[in-house]
Amino acid sequence: MEPAKHRFLLVNPDRLRMLMARTGTGSAITLRALASEVGVPHGTIDHLLSGEVRTQPAEVAYAISRVLGVDPLVLWAPTGRSIPADGPTPALAGTP
Template structure:
């Protein structure tokens, strides 16, 4: 399976990622560059997640980030699908037409 069709996960909160990087499961901190190197992604990927410019990653990357930080994946990520769109552009507003109430006749 290539990365284009691989399941993706949406980062729940860039602030939560930043906080967990300050104190990982081992009690130490990790920089964006260190995290990127440990996961095997470009440091721009981690910077994009921290800045909010990037919100999703392939599941393998999401799991790798959590393994390095020392947290369960659902602490930081939501699997995308019907309930969680992969991109903000996937969120479609629902338009409903309001109707006037029909009077009840006796």
């Protein structure tokens, strides 16, 4: 039996939007360009920004963070016993 893949919860869609407006290089990146760099359909990024989708596999979460030039924990919280992958989003320290 294969273990479940580790998923990460997007802490705040507005933070993702803000970081897309000014990446680690100081320039903006579009939704489609981010999706292309990460290697996911553009709908994945769109759903994250709208809040329709809240979690991603670890490799996607890390890739998004890398492209934006931030530490993964700026955008993502690892899911597990204290942070479920589904259900209501728990109050996370430092989130508005």
